[in-house]
Amino acid sequence: MPAPPPALPRARRIGIASGHAGRLRWPRGLLRSAGLRFAGLYAALFGLSALALVLFLWWDTAALLDRQVDAAIRADAQGLNERWESGGLPALILTIRERLAENIDDDAIYMLVDNTGRRLAGNLDRWPPGITTDDDWYEMPIVRDRVRSLARVHNFALPGGFHLLVGRDVEARVKLRRILTDAMLWAVLVVAGLGGLGAFLVRSVLRGMLADISRTTAAIGAGDLTRRVRLSGRGDEFDRLAETINDMLERISRLMEGVRAVSNAIAHDLRTPITRARTRLEDALAHADAAADLRAAIERAEADLDGIVAVFQAILRIAEIEAGARRSAFSPFDLVPVLGDLAELYGAVAEERGLTFIFRSPAALMLFGDRDMIQQAVANLLDNALKFSPPQGEIRLLAESQGRIVRITVTDQGPGIPEAERARVTERFYRGESARTTPGSGLGLALALAVAQLHDGTLTLTDNAPGLAATLNLPGQED
Amino acid sequence: MGSILLVAAWLAIGDAPADDAAQVITDTPDYCAQLRAEVQEEMDVAATAKPAANPEARAPMLAEVDSLAKEGGRLCAAGKVRGGIIRLRRALTLMHESPPHGGE
Amino acid sequence: MRILLVEDDKDVAGFIAKGLREAGHVVEHADNGRDGLFLAASENFDAIILDRMLPGGVDGLRLLETLRSQDNHTPVLFLSALAQVDDRIRGLKAGGDDYLTKPFVFAELLARVEALTRRSRNEGPQTKLVVGDLEMDLLARNVRRAGQKIDLQPREFRLLEYMMRHAGQVVTRTMLLEGVWDYHFDPQTNVIDVHVSRLRQKVDKPFASAMIHTIRNAGYMLRAEGA
Ligand SMILES: Nc1ncnc2c1ncn2[C@@H]1O[C@H](COP(=O)(O)OP(=O)(O)OP(=O)(O)O)[C@@H](O)[C@H]1O
Ligand SMILES: [Mg+2]
Numbered sequence: 001m002p003a004p005p006p007a008l009p010r011a012r013r014i015g016i017a018s019g020h021a022g023r024l025r026w027p028r029g030l031l032r033s034a035g036l037r038f039a040g041l042y043a044a045l046f047g048l049s050a051l052a053l054v055l056f057l058w059w060d061t062a063a064l065l066d067r068q069v070d071a072a073i074r075a076d077a078q079g080l081n082e083r084w085e086s087g088g089l090p091a092l093i094l095t096i097r098e099r100l101a102e103n104i105d106d107d108a109i110y111m112l113v114d115n116t117g118r119r120l121a122g123n124l125d126r127w128p129p130g131i132t133t134d135d136d137w138y139e140m141p142i143v144r145d146r147v148r149s150l151a152r153v154h155n156f157a158l159p160g161g162f163h164l165l166v167g168r169d170v171e172a173r174v175k176l177r178r179i180l181t182d183a184m185l186w187a188v189l190v191v192a193g194l195g196g197l198g199a200f201l202v203r204s205v206l207r208g209m210l211a212d213i214s215r216t217t218a219a220i221g222a223g224d225l226t227r228r229v230r231l232s233g234r235g236d237e238f239d240r241l242a243e244t245i246n247d248m249l250e251r252i253s254r255l256m257e258g259v260r261a262v263s264n265a266i267a268h269d270l271r272t273p274i275t276r277a278r279t280r281l282e283d284a285l286a287h288a289d290a291a292a293d294l295r296a297a298i299e300r301a302e303a304d305l306d307g308i309v310a311v312f313q314a315i316l317r318i319a320e321i322e323a324g325a326r327r328s329a330f331s332p333f334d335l336v337p338v339l340g341d342l343a344e345l346y347g348a349v350a351e352e353r354g355l356t357f358i359f360r361s362p363a364a365l366m367l368f369g370d371r372d373m374i375q376q377a378v379a380n381l382l383d384n385a386l387k388f389s390p391p392q393g394e395i396r397l398l399a400e401s402q403g404r405i406v407r408i409t410v411t412d413q414g415p416g417i418p419e420a421e422r423a424r425v426t427e428r429f430y431r432g433e434s435a436r437t438t439p440g441s442g443l444g445l446a447l448a449l450a451v452a453q454l455h456d457g458t459l460t461l462t463d464n465a466p467g468l469a470a471t472l473n474l475p476g477q478e479d
Numbered sequence: 480m481g482s483i484l485l486v487a488a489w490l491a492i493g494d495a496p497a498d499d500a501a502q503v504i505t506d507t508p509d510y511c512a513q514l515r516a517e518v519q520e521e522m523d524v525a526a527t528a529k530p531a532a533n534p535e536a537r538a539p540m541l542a543e544v545d546s547l548a549k550e551g552g553r554l555c556a557a558g559k560v561r562g563g564i565i566r567l568r569r570a571l572t573l574m575h576e577s578p579p580h581g582g583e
Numbered sequence: 584m585r586i587l588l589v590e591d592d593k594d595v596a597g598f599i600a601k602g603l604r605e606a607g608h609v610v611e612h613a614d615n616g617r618d619g620l621f622l623a624a625s626e627n628f629d630a631i632i633l634d635r636m637l638p639g640g641v642d643g644l645r646l647l648e649t650l651r652s653q654d655n656h657t658p659v660l661f662l663s664a665l666a667q668v669d670d671r672i673r674g675l676k677a678g679g680d681d682y683l684t685k686p687f688v689f690a691e692l693l694a695r696v697e698a699l700t701r702r703s704r705n706e707g708p709q710t711k712l713v714v715g716d717l718e719m720d721l722l723a724r725n726v727r728r729a730g731q732k733i734d735l736q737p738r739e740f741r742l743l744e745y746m747m748r749h750a751g752q753v754v755t756r757t758m759l760l761e762g763v764w765d766y767h768f769d770p771q772t773n774v775i776d777v778h779v780s781r782l783r784q785k786v787d788k789p790f791a792s793a794m795i796h797t798i799r800n801a802g803y804m805l806r807a808e809g810a
Binding site: 306313320325326344346349375376382439440444 | 666667668669686688738764766767768769770771772773774777778780781
C-alpha cells in the first residue's frame with residue numbers, strides 16, 4: 001500500500017471540494033418530485049459504482065507498480081552492496097556513477113552521503129528532508145527539470161556512518177493517478193448529465209402514468225362516481241394499481257348505491273305504510289265513537305308500526321350485509337345440519353298446509369361463511385316457496401356440491417316468475433304482479449342475493465315448470 | 480455527489496507543490512555535457528585501440544553510437560535536456576555491451 | 584322482584600316502569616349511567632334493564648363491565664337501539680344475559696326479564712323437570728304426563744323443555760326461536776305456531792286439560808292446571 005500523501009495539501013484540497021458540494025444543493029421544490037428523486041438515487045448509485053471501480057483499479061495497479069519498483073530497488077541495492085564489500089567506497093562511488101550514466105529508463109535515484117551528510121555520489125542535490133530512519137521505505141516528492149514527481153526510495157545505513165539512498169522515480173504512478181482522477185471527474189460530469197436527463201425522463205414517464213389516475217380520482221372527488229382509471233393492458237405495476245383503484249371505486253359506488261337505496265326506501269317505500277297508519281289514526285280520532293272502535297284503530301296502528309319497523313330492520317340488515325362488515329364473522333361450518341334444521345322447521349309448516357316437503361343433501365357440505373346469514377337467506381327462499389305454493393304442491397330443499405360450488409336449491413310448484421321479471425324481483429321492494437294479494441314487502445330475495453354476494457356467490461332463479469327454482473351458488477370450503 | 484468530489488480531490492493530492500523537495504541533478508545541461516564528453520572519450524579510445532578480432536562487426540555499432548551521441552548533444556543544446564541525456568545514455572550502454580576485445 | 588331500570592328516555596322509562604309495576608315488580612329508575620352504576624353496585628336487584636347509550640359519561644357497556652369486574656352477577660337485559668349483529672354480540676360479550684332491540688313490544692320485554700330472573704334462580708344442573716302432572720327426565724330423555732309416556736321428536740323435546748323451564752311465564756315466539764332453534768331473525772311464516780300446535784297434539788290433546796296456553800299478543804305459557 002502506498003504511504004498516505006502529506007497531510008497539509010490534502011487538508012487544503014478538501015476545503016475546496018466541500019465548497020463545491022455546498023453550491024450544488026438543489027432547490028427544495030425539485031426535490032419534491034419523485035421522478036427526480038429516483039433519478040438522483042440512480043445517479044448516486046452509478047457514481048458510487050464508478051468510484052468503486054476507480055478506487056479498485058487504483059489500489060490494484062498502484063500496488064503492482066510498487067511491488068515491481070521495490071523488487072528493482074532491492075536488486076539494485078544488492079549489486080551495490082557487493083561492490084561495497086569487494087571494492088570499498090571508491091568502487092561504490094564508481095558503480096553509482098556508471099549506473100546513472102547507463103540508466104536509459106531515466107528513473108534511477110541514488111544518494112550516497114558520509115557521516116557529515118556530504119554527498120559522495122548520486123543524483124540528488126541534497127539529502128531529502130524527513131528521511132531519518134535507517135533501513136526503511138520512503139515515498140517523497142522530488143523535482144526533475146522543474147517538474148514535480150514522486151520517488152520511492154530505501155534508506156540503507158552502511159558501516160562507517162555512510163548512508164545510501166536507492167530509489168526509483170515512480171512518476172508512472174502519479175500519471176496513473178492523474179488519469180484516474182480525470183476519469184473520475186469526467187464520470188461525475190457524465191453521471192450528473194445523464195442523471196439529470198434520466199430524472200426528467202423518469203419524471204415525465206411517471207407523470208404520464210399517474211396523470212390518468214389523478215384525473216380519475218379528481219373527477220371522483222368532484223362527485224362523478226362513474227369514472228374509472230384506464231388500463232394500459234401491459235399488466236405492469238401501474239395496471240395493478242389501476243385495478244386496485246377501480247375495485248375500490250366499484251365498492252365505493254356499490255356502498256353509495258346502498259345508501260341511496262336505503263334513503264330512497266325511507267323516502268318512498270316507507271311512506272306508504274306510514275301514511276296508512278297515520279290515516280287510520282286520524283280517521284279513528286275523527287269518527288270512532290265507541291271505545292272499542294278506538295282500541296281497534298290503535299291496535300291496527302300498532303301492527304302497522306311493527307310492520308314498518310320490520311321493513312326498516314330488513315333494509316338495514318341488507319345494507320349491513322352489502323357493506324361486507326360481516327365478513328369478519330366468517331368461519332367454516334357444515335351446511336347440512338343447518339339445512340336439516342330449516343327443513344324440520346319449515347317442513348312442519350308445509351305439512352300443516354297439505355304440501356309435500358322433500359329435503360335431500362349429502363352427508364356433509366363444508367362452507368366458509370356466516371352461518372346465520374345463510375340460514376336466513378335459505379329461510380327467505382322457503383318462505384317464498386310456502387307463500388306461493390298451490391294446494392297439494394311439492395316443495396324441495398336440495399343441497400349438492402359440484403366441484404367447488406355448493407348449491408342450495410328451493411323449488412316449488414307455484415306460478416313461478418316470468419322470465420322478464422326475474423332480474424327485477426331481487427331488487428328491494430320489488431313485488432311481482434302475482435304477489436299483490438300475498439303479504440310481504442319485497443325484501444326477501446334482495447336479502448338472499450346480498451348474502452350470496454357477501455359469500456362471493458350468486459342467486460339464480462330458473463323455471464321449475466311449473467313453479468320457481470331458486471338456487472344459491474356458494475363457493476365451498478376446500479379441505 | 481459531494482463525496483465523489485472529495486475523493487477526486489484526494490486522488491489529485493499528489494500534485495500539490497512541495498518547496499523543500501530534493502532536486503534531481505542528472506537532468507541538467509551540465510550532466511548532459513558531462514555524458515557527452517564521456518561518450519566522446521570512449522569513442523576516441525575505441526578508434527585508437529589495436530584492431531579487434533572482427534572490426535567489421537564493430538564498425539556499424541560505432542556509427543550508431545556516434546549518431547546517438549550527436550543527436551543527444553543537439554537535443555541538450557535545444558533545451559530538451561532529458562531527451563538528450565537518454566540518447567547519450569543509450570550510446571554509452573551500446574558501447575559497453577560490445578566490449579572492444581569481443582570475447583564471444 | 585326488584586328491578587333496576589337504567590334508561591334516559593323519560594317516556595320509554597315511564598312506560599316500562601308502569602308496565603313492570605302492573606306486573607307486580609318493584610322498579611328503581613336511574614336516568615344516567617353514573618347513577619345507574621351507583622344503584623346497581625350498592626343495592627340488590629333481581630334484574631337490571633340497561634340502555635346502551637346513556638348520558639353522563641358512563642354508557643351501558645362500561646356500566647356492565649364495571650359491575651362484572653366487581654363480581655356482581657345480577658342478570659342484565661340490554662335494551663338498545665343499536666340493532667346490528669355486532670352490537671348484539673358486543674353486548675353479550677360484555678356480560679349481558681339478553682339483548683332486546685328498540686322498538687320493542689312490552690310483552691316481549693316482560694317475558695324476557697322474568698325469564699332472566701328464573702334462569703339465575705335455579706343455577707345447578709337439574710335431572711328432572713316437573714310441572715303439575717307433567718314430568719320430564721332430562722337424562723333418560725323421556726316425558727310422562729299423568730304417568731303416561733309421551734313420544735316426542737328431539738326438537739319437540741327441546742321445545743317442551745324450554746317451556747317447562749319457564750313454566751308459569753310467558754315465552755314469546757322470538758324467545759322460542761332463539762332458545763330452541765338458535766335463530767336470530769324473524770321468519771314471516773308462523774313457523775313457531777305450527778310447532779307449538781304439534782306439541783299440543785301430543786302433550787295436551789290426549790288429556791283432559793290443556794297446559795300450553797296461547798297468550799294473546801305475546802306468546803305462550805305452560806302452566807299446571809289451576810296454577
Ligand atoms: N317462489 C316464488 N314463486 C313465485 N313468485 C315468487 C317466488 N318468490 C318470489 N317471487 C316473486 O318475487 C317477488 C319478490 O320476492 P321477495 O321474497 O323479495 O318479496 P316478498 O316475498 O314479496 O316479500 P318478503 O319476502 O319481503 O316478505 C315476490 O313478490 C314475487 O312476485
Ligand atoms: Mg319473500
